Amino acid sequence: MPHKAVFLDRDNTVIDDPGYLADPQGVRLLPGVEEALTRLAGASWRLIVVTNQSGVARGLLTEDMLQQVHAEIQRQLAQRGAKLDAIYYCPFLPEAPVEAYARDSDERKPKPGMLLRAAREMDLDLRASWMVGDSDRDIQAGRRAGCRTILIRHDGDQSEPVGQGDRGEPAGQDDEAWPDFTARNLQEAAEVILRESPAEPSAANPNAAPQSGGREIRPSHEMSDSQVLQELLQMARQLVRLREGREFSVSKLIAGIAQGLALLAFVLGAVKFIGLSSPAASSDAFWQSMGYLAIAGFCQVAALTFFLMNRQD
Ligand SMILES: [Mg+2]
Structure with missing residues (x-):
């Protein structure tokens, strides 16, 4: 049976982003990342980083240096009892100075090539999987691959404040960049994934619903009080927006x-x-x-x- 996966952007989603990180000593895991990964791994999610690394094509670092940075990420995670199942990266960029890497690639997000290759190589069910990242191109790549998506909006972002597991908002006019949900960090994203993905059938629970790409709101008797309140709040916000948008025409x-x-x-x-x-x-x-x-x-x-x-x- 294919596995379900959480695809993760790397920079500003898993680690701090100083810009074209080339030095393993500069690796800083974002707060709470190891807890989020441990919880997801415990629920049988494959954890796969998919990251654009055009710094290689720009001549700012080599693939060797990139591998060392990734080894350091895995080392720091292992120290905290967590791990990533795979890290896919795209070093290419059209018209970049390093000729060997100066080309268009189907794997460079927002194209979904890295997710599609991972699905082939790791036997993944893309429709049961999620893409989590902090930019529109992460969301676009996830949607194009058929995954559900979560946009990370850090507290310092200029965008409107969001709560845990808020349903997504349009990011401009581009439908493909609409996330299914937003979250303030990977921990909140993990909460959403665990909450929104039904458990797989098991001997203990043979009637559990199978994984699907749907976004149905579960019946209230299956939701905690806080989840019910959150759904109500979401509905109220949508009504207010609807009213504001249609007050005059x-x-x-x-x-x-x-x-x-x-x-x-x-x-x-x-x-x-x-x-x-x-x-x-x-x-x-x-x-x-x-x-x-x-x-x-x-x-x-x-x-x-x-x-x-x-x-x-
Ligand atoms: Mg990023």
């Missing part, structure tokens, strides 16, 4: 004006029509009343049309 304004005109024309037409019974009524009065009623009908149709447009905005 041009189609709603036009619908209101058309409705007003329809009423006015109907009243004028009705008055004219009633006046037809008067002996003093002119011969044109009938056609005038019909004209007003026709205008009323047209405006009413227009009002309904713009009203429906507003509902579909």
